Amino acid sequence: MMVLDLLLAIQREHDACIGFRFSCRVAMCGTCTLRLDGRSVLACQTPVPQDRDTVRLDPVAGLPVLRDLVVDTAPFWREWAKVTPYLVPHDGLTEPAVVTPDSDERRLIDASLDCIGCAACYSSCAVAAGSRDFVGPAALNRAMVLVADSRDAAAEQRLAVADGAGGVDRCHYVYGCSAVCPKGLDPAAAIRYLRKSRLKS
């Protein structure tokens, strides 16, 4: 039984209006994020611990609670938006780029795609969730994916954000983000990459 199944059972049998979100229940939408005994997880992917009678569920940290486990994710996306999170294609990009799968570029990027925007990393980052002046691990991971992409023409503006007040220097390398990512991504490595790119430029 997953934590999501537990919440659905509570909704059906005990408290019909308990507030929690979910959509896909297969780790693709990233909307059921919560904290189980303090750890940021996807409710749909996390078994209910069988070794005790009670568990503690809290909403994602660092985001305003609307009700029970339901949060407003707008602050997370505001930070995300700061890194120009969309591809800014080079003028000449009119056909799908020819890039071999074993290229350095793709090795780097492919391992960092599949972010579902669940905010588990944001929630587990004391800096992002605490003081709110850090764009946070998810946004910087997205920035890295685009900075490393040879199809993209906006690396400079993203590196400027990474170099700015809310950028990579706010990271204290606690690695909470990489420890909790339900997709196995490594945002801390992305932050290291951006730091190195800045030094080079």
Added chain:
Amino acid sequence: MARATDDVTAVDTDVAVVGSGGAGLMCVLHAMTADPGLDVTILSKGAVGRSGCTRMVQGGFNAVLDPADSLELHLRDTLEGGKYLNDQELAHTLVTDAPRVVNELETRVGCFFDRAPDGRIHQKAFAGQQFDRTVHRGDLTGIEIMGRLRDQMFRLGPRELEDVRALDLVRDADGELAGVTALDIRTGRALLARARVVVVATGGAATMYRIAAPAREKTGDGVAMCWRAGIPLRDMEMLQFHPTGLLAGESRLTGAVLEEGLRGAGAYLTNAAGERYMARYDAARMERSTRDVVSRAGYTEIMAGRGTPNGAVLIDISRLGAAEVERRFPGMVERTRQVGQDLARGPVEVSPTAHFHMGGVVIDRDCRTELPGLLVAGEDAGGTHGANRLGGNGVAESTVYGARAGDIAAAIAADRPLRTPDAEQVATSVAAAYAPLTRETGEAPFPVTGELKDAMWVGCGVVRDRAGLEECLQVVDELADRASRVAVAGPREVNFAWQEALDLRNQLTVARNVVESALLRTESRGAHYRADFPDQDDVAWSRYIVLRDGADPVVRDVEHTRVSPEVSA
């Protein structure tokens, strides 16, 4: 108890887009690209870009990119798969636009699909197709498409009404489309979006079955809304069951799809005795037969007592070697391990799972409906896939038709004025939405939803017959009566029990149409299989069924405008 319309917050917009999956966001992208000055509003019942099913696409996107492939071949595959029930102009538009949309996703939207060793886009094998034409990103393609599309919204800046469910299309005193009523789930307040154009793109309703694949939001809201507005629906009996849904007991994971590419890559399907039973159903294509055939075969094996004690058949791809399976299907391997099985190392229990609705609103190739100003795109529309959808044609439909809807919405909005919705219609719509919350007593919606899922699974599922369908229809009507009296407690803010009651109403509306249409089609074709009429009858039934609220069903001849089938009866 009608609430005064003064209580309703009003938003005026050029284009109101209902739904934020692949069709909805492609529509926004195209509308705002065509006319950057356009005011576009997204109404999304769930998180913008992170609800619905495009997100959940695993396998990929069918498009003709290889010079050795052809549009004619893709069209023929689509029509063969659809058993020639398709609106051929819609199918033709799908295959013709698909390569352009893949190009756009790669060069404008920012997607990066998997490459072959030469650095060009890799296309993999999918069932029911004569050419390997499925573009993908690993085995979790939807995340790449929806993630990138969602990011485009940060560039474009449409008005995003998140956690806002659309209720009803509303017209003005002359009967012209004027906008859409809605409910803000966070505040519990009613909204009225006056719009020059409304685009409905909410997705299908397969959640009305006990074992089902889609996301929570997919409760047929768009189709039900159009039905209530008197818009005609077609092919409603055509509900696809995906052959390989995961079984996970009572867990919500039950019904989640194990992707089509497994069968394309050589997975075997066996019954409990270890027999590759597809030899008895489609010896030529075996496991790579179309979804309808493979689903029915699995269902028949299970019902004949040849399945596992859990009511499953087995899918086994472990002969490729654990490392290879883990490399090619990491998402699927992880999914099975979560339920204590291991796709990389042995057989996994699967069952057919309700997956996709081929039926829906009657549209033309520009997504127009018979109501001027109303466009419908994606799974809410009917006709593109006929009696059965090919794997990989779903996300193609969402994005191709979403794009077309955006283009045409921008063009229509330039000329079509804002209109004043009839106050009585707005009040009636809002009152109906508030009814479950304001009722003092009544049962909760959850048991009614559960009974609907059971009734549809048993009476209107993979295999149907007249007696079962008639009983199902009766049950659906009884459930609709109970649903009209459900009550939910609690506040109006962020109350998902209330939302369940509103979902249920839409699911029942769609369910009734599915059953009624299934009763009318006295033959078997594609996803619709009648045990009492087991053969395809091309003489009597090269026709499609059109249903409309308050009118008798209409049966129309399919026009074979592009390709004629070889008549088999």
